[in-house]
Amino acid sequence: MLIVMNRDATEEQVNGVIRTVELQGFTAHPIPGGERTSIGVLYNQGAIDEALFRSLPGVKETLPVTKPYKLVSREFHPVDTVVRVGDVSIGGDSLTIIGGPCAVESEEQVMAIAKHVKMAGGDMLRGGAFKPRTSPYAFHGLGEEGLQILAKVREAFGLPIVTEVMDLDCFDMVENYADIIQIGTRNMQNFSLLRRAGHAGKPILLKRGMSATVDEWLMAAEYVMTEGNPDVILCERGVRTFVKHSRNTLDLSAIPVVRRESHLPIIVDPSHAAGYRDQVMPLARAAAAVSAHGLMIEVHHAPETAKCDGGQALLPDQFDLLCRQMRAIFDVSASAER
Amino acid sequence: MLIVMNRDATEEQVNGVIRTVELQGFTAHPIPGGERTSIGVLYNQGAIDEALFRSLPGVKETLPVTKPYKLVSREFHPVDTVVRVGDVSIGGDSLTIIGGPCAVESEEQVMAIAKHVKMAGGDMLRGGAFKPRTSPYAFHGLGEEGLQILAKVREAFGLPIVTEVMDLDCFDMVENYADIIQIGTRNMQNFSLLRRAGHAGKPILLKRGMSATVDEWLMAAEYVMTEGNPDVILCERGVRTFVKHSRNTLDLSAIPVVRRESHLPIIVDPSHAAGYRDQVMPLARAAAAVSAHGLMIEVHHAPETAKCDGGQALLPDQFDLLCRQMRAIFDVSASAER
Amino acid sequence: MLIVMNRDATEEQVNGVIRTVELQGFTAHPIPGGERTSIGVLYNQGAIDEALFRSLPGVKETLPVTKPYKLVSREFHPVDTVVRVGDVSIGGDSLTIIGGPCAVESEEQVMAIAKHVKMAGGDMLRGGAFKPRTSPYAFHGLGEEGLQILAKVREAFGLPIVTEVMDLDCFDMVENYADIIQIGTRNMQNFSLLRRAGHAGKPILLKRGMSATVDEWLMAAEYVMTEGNPDVILCERGVRTFVKHSRNTLDLSAIPVVRRESHLPIIVDPSHAAGYRDQVMPLARAAAAVSAHGLMIEVHHAPETAKCDGGQALLPDQFDLLCRQMRAIFDVSASAER
């Protein structure tokens, strides 16, 4: 942290700040300047309460300098993490495509959709058995029955399964069936759930919170990693802004930023970012163009009957075309990094 | 919902939309206009998938018309809900002041602060035994020991206790000690926790999510109420915006909006909104001026030693002055409503 | 507009609203519903003061239905507008690339950069002679001397020139030299400047305001078109959000939305959206992937000496690679539309 003093701060005030820094067990490094003195705080472990220093006499401002995360940081782990699930991997130099319905509704439905996903060259199947919904009156998923359907479909098509966990109570059950356990946007800072995820034997797909900074998101991944689970996949899905023509605003600059800051793989969910079918395809292509490690896209063979978010699901033909476009764009884009 | 057709939509397209509306069990009411046809959707229960209708041929736009909540709505329950805890009440025509530390650190600490809160005329005591923190390396609270300290202090000063619950696992324990159970910002859409709160025998203080609309917030309260708990207190604590000079941007217009839409009491937490001590007092006075039903404010007798958010806690003298100011302002403001 | 009445609105209140609608010269169309009455307002020309109706007794809410723009709307002009400048065109099925420095600094500088732009296959040259800057102490451009340099470089390389106009006073001068006149982000709602642009004999490149909705942006274009200038090119350049890892958040969903709503061409400026060089290339590729009609990108042969925004300018080699990537991605993406 850097503590910036007022122009007219007295020596006594500067010394008072230095004493407080040292009382907290840190080292103070004063930097005399033309206009004012600043004080660097060194050797701190963990977060410092900025507001505390800002309220000391003579202090104008405080600025955080070092990033608060460690295990997720590329500085501590320079090589890309590649998460492997059976034959499929996420991370490194390939593009992984996950397709499937928003919610598991029936065996027939998931079978029909999985067939299309497989034929289009999708790598994994998504589908929710537990659905967090804004309204208590909406469809909340089939629960364990949904997980059993997913397991059957995996059997039939050899597609690994990504499905969401909503709370501590159903974690064991979801962990038992899933290949990758998804933690949703609204749970990104459900710290108890993150700690439990750290003890899971399966990779965690961690969606970005609706108004989370990249730092907060990486700190949420740090929760999972500190408990011992090294396999975290980050998923950008749009943030909330003043813009109302899409459900959320997809923050694609987060992909190069995360790739620079962290070794963890990062994928994109354009379906929830867009919220409308006609925006999903362009945004999915854009995600491939910024070199995301993968995409997770909603597909439905009969969206007008879907119990959840049918209006943002792609039709099988659209998904098929899109897969080909995304892989071509990803290859073109990769030429930039070499 | 209102479905707006394109100017050049064909009769066939209009009829297609009407058929889809009716297939979902709703009633369609076409409104011919000068430029284009619109179609009202009537008699729907619960949410409609807007995006589904927006993707039908000939449809330009869809607009939600009715609000999705029922039990929390003033239309269904015109009289103000007043939540009572012993002799203290929140809601109706009075201003309820809750003060205390961010986190319970020790018995001495809470006793010292509670004494100041009591002397300044505070109505309740706040203090966290379980602390959600952005970093896994930060102080996370004393747990049950903290709850026991709060119980002792309640005994000593007769102040009811507000404390936070973080997950399903510790809910029974918190419910056992607390007078009011707080659900924090990051858990506003932790729907499993909300359902559990609906079965609690204690009132729930529900903080607004960092980027939640008032509709989403009221729907979260609806989750609690549908499970049978009528005592929900809403707490505005600032939303995330592009502004960085305060930790969050306090959305005071939410208070008149919630008071018009809902019968539930609404209070304000200026400490977390501001994040810096010198902004807390003006924002607290502003909350009294918009006729919030109460305030929850962080107070610490020795903030420079606080384990959590010391920089935003008021000193006892500041809290004392502020209580007098807030009550005077609330009285002046109330004259507007009469 | 749709006016939604309270559930318990009286017949008298409904009639009061209808009378007010009719007093304003509009037609009221009441829609009786299960729970409440709504009233459609038909045949209105131009904007209605929503807040006025919302303050009438018995009214719960008002919802705008029709879009406020006409000339820019695809409904009124279904065919894509293609803006032509000499041999170059923007709009329709091609990708137009505009490159160049942030500011014109010297003839040598612009000549050197223009050579690279030309060799990389760029279609036009950008460069500012008048620079709007947040600080009064920053470099504000060379003025007419800068325009003369641009004219010389155009002569030398045959690249049409895009340059910014800052105010009414310098409009004639800029119009005299430029091939396309840029109106910057901070001037998007400088309505006097927009009207003047409507009388210009050159196409207008209209950047989106930092917090403008698509509707407001299209209304700004409508100002230009109502005065008689049909050649408006829209330019997305990122919006302001809570996100701080990039200078702005590029809103790529705006491209499919604008392409559906309007016939005007829309291009993307990834340089100002990103603010940092390492984000410019991925975002530029993403813009090609969402089928923008063009891109405007900052290039500098010696960015460490640039007087303005050197840190976001691409090096010539990067620009060269990027041009090839963008054209390849645009072609792949176009296959979606067919």
Add this chain to the structure above:
Amino acid sequence: MLIVMNRDATEEQVNGVIRTVELQGFTAHPIPGGERTSIGVLYNQGAIDEALFRSLPGVKETLPVTKPYKLVSREFHPVDTVVRVGDVSIGGDSLTIIGGPCAVESEEQVMAIAKHVKMAGGDMLRGGAFKPRTSPYAFHGLGEEGLQILAKVREAFGLPIVTEVMDLDCFDMVENYADIIQIGTRNMQNFSLLRRAGHAGKPILLKRGMSATVDEWLMAAEYVMTEGNPDVILCERGVRTFVKHSRNTLDLSAIPVVRRESHLPIIVDPSHAAGYRDQVMPLARAAAAVSAHGLMIEVHHAPETAKCDGGQALLPDQFDLLCRQMRAIFDVSASAER
């Protein structure tokens, strides 16, 4: 500025950064730390191009340290600026109330409203003769006729006049009639207009841009002051956020922040922040509670006939009650500062 190096930055990279700092004429002050080296940049005049340094090899991040403004800063001018207009003043220890219609519509209208403003104890009259409107089809004001009406009303009631200037062309005319010249939200970074305002012989009321940071707003005031006009009044009027229940989100924390950073007076416009009449009164009281130096509020005696923003204008009785409430709250709040 502080330049933070990577953990594994080489000595050569550190020296490269130091050299670049020195090449730009600044002084580099390296700060060795436990984990990494940081480099302070001293003695810089004006803004530094952060992105330039961030793109040098070995650099992890750059942090601005000193604020970019000078003349507006309290550090350079510790005493409150009080702007005087005849007998009325804005700034220091008093609360100044400005009331009036959104737009001047007729002499009768302004006379009727001014009478109410005067009787309620208002200090100044507002009213627009030139109206910036989102739509080219809306009412844009009476122009000079409107200014003449304002002058007559000033004569009749002795109320100084605040009115908006829209562009360079009408500046002389507005300056001729107005007592205080308003620069609107959309023109906050119209730098040509700001420079012209710096040569005006009248005080400038500078509204905050819809998505402007406090730093950018103060820099806009700095433009006016560098040209020689010391009388700038800042006006907070709400910022654009994801929140849609009010037209804008009033950022009341900006008042204590501006009062600490700058000596300039700051007032609040709750009418445009709210957009709906029922929110204006609570927000106006809140503005008095945060110790703003004044308020500017829309009043109309017949809002249902207003040509502009009638739905947010207070009725005369409401304005009268509000004035009494605001003055009482301002007095209570002032006791905090003593």
